[in-house]
Amino acid sequence: MAQQKRTEARKEQILQAAEKVFAAKGFHQATVSEVAKEAGLSDATIYEYFSTKEELLFSIPLETTRRGAEIMEFHLGYIRGAANKIRSIIYHYLWFYKNHPDYASVALMILKPNRGFLQTEAYDIYRKASGVILDVVRDGVQSGEFRPDVDGHLVRHTIMGAIEHIVVRELLHESGRDILENVDPLTDMVIGGIKAENDLAGWNIRVSLEPPAGDKNK
Amino acid sequence: MAQQKRTEARKEQILQAAEKVFAAKGFHQATVSEVAKEAGLSDATIYEYFSTKEELLFSIPLETTRRGAEIMEFHLGYIRGAANKIRSIIYHYLWFYKNHPDYASVALMILKPNRGFLQTEAYDIYRKASGVILDVVRDGVQSGEFRPDVDGHLVRHTIMGAIEHIVVRELLHESGRDILENVDPLTDMVIGGIKAENDLAGWNIRVSLEPPAGDKNK
Amino acid sequence: MAQQKRTEARKEQILQAAEKVFAAKGFHQATVSEVAKEAGLSDATIYEYFSTKEELLFSIPLETTRRGAEIMEFHLGYIRGAANKIRSIIYHYLWFYKNHPDYASVALMILKPNRGFLQTEAYDIYRKASGVILDVVRDGVQSGEFRPDVDGHLVRHTIMGAIEHIVVRELLHESGRDILENVDPLTDMVIGGIKAENDLAGWNIRVSLEPPAGDKNK
Amino acid sequence: MAQQKRTEARKEQILQAAEKVFAAKGFHQATVSEVAKEAGLSDATIYEYFSTKEELLFSIPLETTRRGAEIMEFHLGYIRGAANKIRSIIYHYLWFYKNHPDYASVALMILKPNRGFLQTEAYDIYRKASGVILDVVRDGVQSGEFRPDVDGHLVRHTIMGAIEHIVVRELLHESGRDILENVDPLTDMVIGGIKAENDLAGWNIRVSLEPPAGDKNK
DNA sequence: AATGAATGAGGATTCATTCAT
DNA sequence: AATGAATGAATCCTCATTCAT
Incomplete structure (x- = not known):
């Protein structure tokens, strides 16, 4: 039991070191020795806990991803409306990546x-x-909030693609900009692209237009 | 001159081989020997044309990217309207990646x-x-086709992110789906998200609504 | 005293495990961990009883060899005649190796x-x-049972060499044959090779031969 | 063609070095680096010619064994009589091992x-x-030179066992004795153990014995 | 222009062994 | 007496790269 805990702690310690080192140098450029040094352990000790450099790599995201997913789900429970949830998801990922740059x-x-x-x-x-995202889109479509022909997978691709593009760009260029500034614009764009135009589908519409009085560009 | 041509041809031959091998195995997993074998040359010959493995890697996209960019620009010249251009860009990238999977x-x-x-x-x-994309968005904003507050960079992130997400997913999973099917939905979503609500800003609008003949649930 | 016994028992337990593991995988291929697992102990415990892997190896044969030697000597006491003793020795080794294959x-x-x-x-x-074997040969020579010029060391080489060759072959090939079948043939060959031709050494011999009545080829 | 020769020469060079190093330190104790140094090459070059340390080991005896076998067969062609051939074989092995101690x-x-x-x-x-040896024994049995019940395999075990025992002992103890001194005694013992008691089966024998004049041991 | 041959540099992994508990 | 945890030391093997021909 105490053993269990100790082992877990040591694993966590190694994973932290590995995350840091791999993030800084890339997987192939990084050496197990560097990870060991970063963790304050010997090379051999790394292999007591992970049988392979690759296993070490694949173990890194496990806990963090799980935790991130939990947080997101937790927050989503508080939020009403598909559009709001979309915004929350976008916010979550950008916030999470921002605060876990090595991850x-x-x-x-x-x-x-x-x-x-x-x-x-x-x-x-x-x-x-x-x-x-798929669920949220489905719900949004059902509720009429989103257009009925919206493809959830495409929405997912678009949101995740945009987020990851933004994050990768920041990681590579280190512009110093706050990637969270993208939350609202991105949300707006996505929602704008999928929301039902109005609630009047099926009504006949007659529109009469009159020219404005003078110049009225905004 | 003939020398020049010869050299170029050989370089091209090597780059093709490298693209194929790197695409199949990844950069680090692939060896220079494998590239040489694929090219039907000896290892040493590779180094006559590229001074390091990494230079070889970085040389792969040069020509292809240039060609792709040219094609896109060429087509865009024929197209009117920012929205239409956006669609054309989306189409171009998906089409190009589809037809150059190793690239x-x-x-x-x-x-x-x-x-x-x-x-x-x-x-x-x-x-x-x-x-x-930045130019197109700027033009679209100026022409009133897009909302004035649209951020070109975000649009680029979104479009490129979505496209790359879709392509990577297909590369990894090989679902067999035609990624070109995403062109219109993606275009619609993006345009929907950035287009001016109407072109009628400044006009007075009077709308009269009548219920439809039959079913009118939303 | 009880301590003593306990320690001895534990040592024996470890040696049994080591013998089994080393026999199965070879010394270098086998790890101390495997021996420990086979013994149901931890690696570290092995080192409480044997200071190095090699000492462990060298300790394996001690008891068994001693016991084997005792048994042989015991039986030899019952046997008369050098030739008979030779047979007994050959029998003993083949029997012992047969019944202790790991050893x-x-x-x-x-x-x-x-x-x-x-x-x-x-x-x-x-x-x-x-x-x-040396003693037996000496005695045999003295008693006239063996030729006076017989070299005890060579007899030992021959007997032990033959036995070990037979045993190794069986260990490697696992033919399933009973190696004890070699006892009599080997004994006969060896004895035939060293026994005094007759007791008449030193006499002049005149031999007159007459052809047999009928067939006399070969 | 010249390439072929060069490659063979290099392989031979490496094998010589490996034979020497392995003989001196044992296989596991020896390192590939040591073999490389002994051969005057780099570690990596060894691997150009042998894909594995073990392959290197197994390649050592190939040529030498083949050559040894050829020599032996060549000489056997000159020799008449099964017993003489047995002697020749024994001589050959002891001579060969004596002159190729590393092998x-x-x-x-x-x-x-x-x-x-x-x-x-x-x-x-x-x-x-x-x-x-099997063939020679068979022939000897057929010609009546050897007893009809002689088991060729046992003879082989005995001869090879004795030889190897003698050689190993010399390798380990370096007594400095000439192992070739064992040729005749070993031959006599083996032949004595398997030869037909006489060639006179079927003849009538009359023997008259007279005491010797002085000392006349044979 | 092309390459066969050689290698330096490095890196993952293994394992006997130690020691605090 | 027993061991979990840690590690130092070692070694095989790979591969990008060089260079004489």
Whole structure:
């Protein structure tokens, strides 16, 4: 029991070190020795807890991803309306990546392009988490908040793609801009692209237009 | 002159091989020997044309990216209207990645997460090409087609992010779906998110509504 | 005293495990961990009883060899005649190796080709045991049973060499044959090779031969 | 063609070095670096010619064994009579091992106890070479030179066992004795153990004995 | 222009062994 | 007496790269 805890703590310690080192140098450029040094342990000790450098890599996102997913779900429970939930999701990811830059580096720049990652439990969690978007879109469509022909998968691609693009760009360029500034514009754009035009579908509409009095560009 | 041509041809031959091999195995997993074998040359010959493995990698996208950018620009010249241009850009990228899967693999899964790539000429071309989106958005805003507060950079992030997300997913999962099916939905979503609510700003609008003949649930 | 016994028992337990593991995998291929697991103990405990892996190895044959030598000597006491004793020795070794295959593996395939083994107490016992052959040959020569020019060391080489060759072959090939079948043929061959042709040495011999009545080829 | 030769020469060079180093330190104690140094090459070059340390080991005896077998067969062609051939075989092995002590070390102390060696081409050659004993015994039995019940396999075990025992002992103890001194005694013992008691079966024999004049031992 | 041959540099991994508890 | 945890030391092997021909 105490053993259990100790082992977990040590694993966590190693994972932290690995996350940091991998984020800074990339997976292949980083050496197990560097991770060990960062963790204040010997090389061999790393192998007591992870049988392989790759296993170490794949273990990094597990806990963090799980925790992130929990947080998001927790917050979503408080929020009404599909559009609001979309905003919350966007906010969550940008906020989370912003506050876990090493995790972001590892996840987006090392793991995502790694085929082996697909067979990973962490990938499952990631999928499930971003799958929330599918649910929200479905609900939004059902409630009439969104257009009936909206494709949830495409929405997911768009949101996650935009977020990840933004985050990766920031990681690489370190512009110093606050990526959270993108939350509202991105939300607006996405919602604008999928919301039902009005509630009047099916009504006949007659519109009469009259020219404005003078110049009235805004 | 003939020398020149010969050299270029050989370089091209090597780059094709490298693109194929790197796409299949990843950069670090692939060896120079494998590239040489694929090209039907000896290892040493590779180094006659490229001074390091990394230079070889960074040289892969150059020509292809340039060509792709040219094609896109060429087509855009024929197209009127910011929204239409957006669609054309989306179409172009998806079509291009679809038809150059090895290039897509290398570009999206190897080069993009590689810090060194940023200092590359190919990256410049890529930036310039996707920069067209900025111009189109600016024009669209000016013409009133898009909302005045639209952020071109965000639009670029969103479009490129969505496209790359879609392409990467297909590369990794090989679902067999035609990624071009996403062109219109994505276009609609993006345009929906940024277009001016109407072109009638400043006009007075009077609307009369009548219930439809039959069913009128929303 | 009880302590003493307990310690001895534990040592024996470890040695049994080591013999089994080393026999199965070879000395270098086997790890201390495997021995520990086989013994149901932890790695560290092994080192409470044996200070190095090699000491563990060299300790394996001690008891068994001693016991084997005792048994042989015991039986030899009951046997009359050098030739009979030779047979008894051959029988003993083949029987002993047959019934202790792990010991045979360790002794013949690991220890014998190991230079360090020569400095070992177990090696002393082994030498002394097989040294009995020297005594028997000497006695046989003295009694006239064997030719006066017989070299005891060569007889020992031959007997032990033949036995070990037979045993190793069986260990490696696992033919399933009963190696004890070799006892009599081997004895006959060896005895045939060293026994005095007759007791008439020194007499002049005149021999007159007459062809047999009928067939006389060969 | 010249390439071929060069490659072969280099392989031979490496094998010589490996034989020497392995003989001196044993297989596991020896490192590839040591072999490389002994060969005057770099570690990596070793791997250009042998893909694995073990392959290197198993390649050592190939040529030498083949050559040894050829020599033996060549000489046997000149020799008449099964007994004489037996002597020739014994002489050959002892002579060969005496003059190739490193080969002897590797063959008898490293390869023989190595299970993997059994799957080796060199082992095949070894088996075939020592298989000559079977043929000779068969011929000797047919010609009446040997007893009809002689078991060729046992003879082989005995001869090879004795030889290897003698050689190993000399390798380990370096007594400085000439192992070739064992040729005749060993031959006599073996032949004495298997030869037909006389060629006179069927003849009538009359023997008259007279006491010797002085000392006339044979 | 092309390459066979050689290698330096490095890196993941293993395992016997130690020691505080 | 027993062991969980930690590690130092070592070694095989890979591969990008060089260079004489």
